[in-house]
Amino acid sequence: MSAITMRELTKVYPGGVRALDALDLEIADGEFFALLGPSGCGKTTLLRTIAGLEVASGGSVRIGERDVTGLPPGKRDVAMVFQDYALFPHMTVRDNIAYPLRIKKVDRRSRGSKTADTAEELDLSGLLERRPGQLSGGQQQRVALARAMACHPQVFLLDEPLSNLDARLRLEARTFLKRLQRELGVTTVFVTHDQAEALALADRIAVMEGGRIRQVGTPTEVFRRPANTFVAGFIGSTPMNLVDARVHGDELAVGRARLPLPDDSHGRVTDGERLVYGIRPEYLDYSPTVVPGALTGEVVVVENLGSVSLVSLDVPADDTGADDSGADDSGAGDAAGAERTSVQVVVPEGGEPEPGD
Numbered sequence: 543m544s545a546i547t548m549r550e551l552t553k554v555y556p557g558g559v560r561a562l563d564a565l566d567l568e569i570a571d572g573e574f575f576a577l578l579g580p581s582g583c584g585k586t587t588l589l590r591t592i593a594g595l596e597v598a599s600g601g602s603v604r605i606g607e608r609d610v611t612g613l614p615p616g617k618r619d620v621a622m623v624f625q626d627y628a629l630f631p632h633m634t635v636r637d638n639i640a641y642p643l644r645i646k647k648v649d650r651r652s653r654g655s656k657t658a659d660t661a662e663e664l665d666l667s668g669l670l671e672r673r674p675g676q677l678s679g680g681q682q683q684r685v686a687l688a689r690a691m692a693c694h695p696q697v698f699l700l701d702e703p704l705s706n707l708d709a710r711l712r713l714e715a716r717t718f719l720k721r722l723q724r725e726l727g728v729t730t731v732f733v734t735h736d737q738a739e740a741l742a743l744a745d746r747i748a749v750m751e752g753g754r755i756r757q758v759g760t761p762t763e764v765f766r767r768p769a770n771t772f773v774a775g776f777i778g779s780t781p782m783n784l785v786d787a788r789v790h791g792d793e794l795a796v797g798r799a800r801l802p803l804p805d806d807s808h809g810r811v812t813d814g815e816r817l818v819y820g821i822r823p824e825y826l827d828y829s830p831t832v833v834p835g836a837l838t839g840e841v842v843v844v845e846n847l848g849s850v851s852l853v854s855l856d857v858p859a860d861d862t863g864a865d866d867s868g869a870d871d872s873g874a875g876d877a878a879g880a881e882r883t884s885v886q887v888v889v890p891e892g893g894e895p896e897p898g899d
């Protein structure tokens with residue numbers, strides 16, 4: 543069993559930065575788990591604290607049945623792959639892969655066979671005598687993975703594993719990594735700031751902010767049912783529109799517009815209740831003419847995204863309800879108090895308006 547359990551895990555760096563703030567998290571045995579969040583939210587610190595490369599200031603880390611909080615990295619049975627792969631440039635691929643086995647004093651014969659087996663699994667058999675400088679980025683990444691795998695650790699920790707690869711290679715490596723993790727079934731935690739990567743690869747994702755976990759869920763859960771406005775605004779290739787709304791019978795009143803109440807909200811909201819309405823730009827339709835009951839606004843920016851365009855509209859405050867008195871402070875944030883609100887719509891190719899429409 544190699545589940546990872548963190549309880550009230552805290553890391554305060556010298557100088558007082560609280561990078562992890564009494565964080566609770568459970569990662570299941572065999573899970574492919576992503577840590578996602580904006581720069582500085584504590585992802586790398588969390589990974590390094592699981593690895594034992596950072597000493598926790600408080601709380602605990604368990605791997606399986608063992609409390610590893612006070613153990614050095616070498617005693618935790620974890621392998622970490624660093625963003626820059628950290629290969630030894632003067633060693634061959636063979637020696638790089640065999641290095642951790644040597645440190646563990648594995649005898650020469652089984653070292654040789656384990657290195658050869660791992661190299662074969664990662665399609666590196668033909669490259670064993672080369673040095674890292676003679677390899678492509680993708681090959682270097684596979685050597686780093688091979689080095690991590692050779693010892694058959696209980697847990698893999700991957701820090702931005704794909705960020706050094708170009709866009710095409712990245713997609714290839716993504717598929718490869720997912721297949722490998724499925725085959726090995728080893729609990730794997732990876733850090734990324736690329737949400738498309740997290741959504742594509744992970745069984746579950748933890749979205750972090752300011753050293754805390756804001757939501758843990760499957761990719762579908764964090765995308766479709768964000769737990770708060772932070773996650774709603776962070777997940778999605780285009781940020782979710784968040785506007786002030788009021789429940790009005792079976793509809794939502796957004797300023798003068800009337801929008802259908804989502805099916806699953808029946809029974810969970812009361813008539814007259816004020817809330818923040820989140821709707822993804824992909825789920826709004828754009829019409830060049832004014833439609834009664836719809837949000838209206840002026841087109842300010844049109845961004846071409848390839849097969850679709852992202853249209854930003856400036857919607858007057860009285861159309862988003864932002865000028866209603868009595869707005870609560872439950873995260874309505876940007877919308878409340880603003881005189882105009884920007885609402886974004888994804889428009890299929892050919893239907894794009896011009897700024898000023």
Ligand code: ATP
Nearest residue numbers: 555556559561580581582583584585586587588735
């Ligand atoms: P990024 O995506 O930019 O890599 P991250 O989410 O991985 O960011 P961390 O690197 O874990 O974030 O940093 C979390 C916070 O801790 C940041 O405010 C950072 O400045 C601070 N921090 C990280 N390492 C140290 C250190 N060695 N000493 C002091 N503060 C640090």
